[in-house]
Amino acid sequence: MPRWVIVLLVVVGASVVLAPVGLLVGFMYVYGENHADMRDPAEDVSVARCAVDPVTRRPVAELTVTSQAARTGTYHLMIDFQDRDGRFVETVRPAVEDLAPGATGRAAAVGRWPYEGVGLRCVVMEARFASTEPVGTASP
Structure with missing residues (x-):
């Protein structure tokens, strides 16, 4: 198998795993900023x-x-x-x-x-x- 195919598979696989993690981290950051000054x-x-x-x-x-x-x-x-x-x-x-x-x-x-x-x-x-x-x- 050519080396570029392996690199492509690794990049696509990493994107599939890291994209949801990045979205979750982004959501948590925005949620925290929006609720930073809230009080009970x-x-x-x-x-x-x-x-x-x-x-x-x-x-x-x-x-x-x-x-x-x-x-x-x-x-x-x-x-x-x-x-x-x-x-x-x-x-x-x-x-x-x-x-x-x-x-x-x-x-x-x-x-x-x-x-x-x-x-x-x-x-x-x-x-x-x-x-x-x-x-x-x-x-x-």
């Missing part, structure tokens, strides 16, 4: 107070949200009430609506049932941000 909305949420209401005996979490988002939007939260050992008691889903960039909002997460346990923990399990500002109007 849960970083904007803190539990200001976690207690059992003395009258109703229901668990209550007072939440503070300070928006670090680039535009106005709503924070959809999922708060778990847990006993002092971390066992699940109840989940509540409050929201802080139309919070401007840099603004601070408050929400109360109130359980539906009385809590008779000892000790209470309020844990932010999830926070999602949904922009309420029309596309093309966000400030840079």
